[in-house]
Amino acid sequence: MEYLTETGVEFPVHANSVRIITTPKEFYDLIIERIGSANKRVYLSSLYLGSGKHESAIVDGLSNRLEETGSLEVSILLDFMRGTRGETEGKSSTTLLKKIADKAKIFLFHTPELRGVLRSVLGERNNEIIGLQHMKLYVFDDSLLISGANLSDSYFTDRQDRYVFIENCKELADFFCSVISVVGSQSFQLCSDGSKKLGTECVHHPFQGNAPEYCSSLRDGVLSILEEAKKRKNESIDGDTKVFPLIQMGMIGIDQEYQFLRKLFSTKEPSLDMTLASGYFNATEEYENLMLNEGDYNLKILIASPDANGFAGASGLSRYIPSMYSSIAAAFLAAIEKHNRKNVELVEWSRKGWSFHAKGLWCDRGNRIDTVIGSSNYGYRSLHRDLEAQIVVSTTNQNLMKRLREERDGLLEFSSVVDSRALRRADHHVPVLVSFLSKILRRFF
Structure with missing residues (x-):
């Protein structure tokens, strides 16, 4: 537990208050339900809000609840560049949200890394590679819904993610509301x-x-x-389930997630079963070395297949992004073989008509499970460029451990092994130029 307790911030929770959501529809329905019953506050942090009917229903729900209660506090934090994309065509987050901007606080975080000539040269969409507000935190009164999912149509229908809802933990909800407020205070506000x-x-x-x-x-x-x-942690916190927040904001020198992962990936514990999931797996050189050279444990890495990549079927240069991730997967597979790590396996998720955006870690020790959930993909972007928020749920509760294993196994049900044979399939074909550029551009993904 040392690598968890060193942060000095932990919150006890009841295991039966931890609810594991498994489908996009459940995620959406919960958001609508909790907005409709919120009495004190609704704090939402996402990369962006889409502009379709699902998103309109969220804004309408907020508007109605603001009128009904009269005292509801609503704060929404989005990324500036992603939140204003499509604004000139009237199809952006800001277009939809301005109708409640007089009653709610709508914050738009703009990375300080995008400035000067760079800001002028990079056009819409391309400017997002420099850095983003990427935290996915949804607070309703004293309950926290944390995920990797954005507030957009595909995340409510056919894009698989992870979602954990922790009910009635005021201190934890207060903590993340404070994080949203502080970032919002250093952001633009929509009028x-x-x-x-x-x-x-x-x-x-x-x-x-x-x-x-x-x-x-x-x-x-x-x-x-x-x-x-x-x-607030003045005395020993007892109980079988605890939550440890991890804030990663590399651009401003806050690196709790990095410090945690360095120790976790270098663990020498042959009996540990670790599963890592990422829709955009792109491990840094340091993380790769720790996983394959320093650490000793059973590791399964779950990634998106090319057809389940969020950019599958995209137009323009974005259509090459799945190929870039195939190139990264091939390089990682070669590293596994080079280090002769028989207990490390790469698997890919595929489900017809769906994309894969789930991210997180399950560390199963038999008598305890630590699961990490939040916005990070554990790559270069998450480490250096974006604002990320995670939690570690650590539990010895038998029922919660059972549910966490079921969540993990439910995702693995749609997976198959990535090996040399899989990489020869047409969907894994990587154009030579993409293979070359991926070595240069992977620090932006």
């Missing part, structure tokens, strides 16, 4: 006429001001939340 203004607390402009000073302000704000959370 009801569609314009964006910097909040009064944001004294350094994200892309026109001094970048180090902006990053320092954001860092100080996040660190103050972590320090405050540590203070």
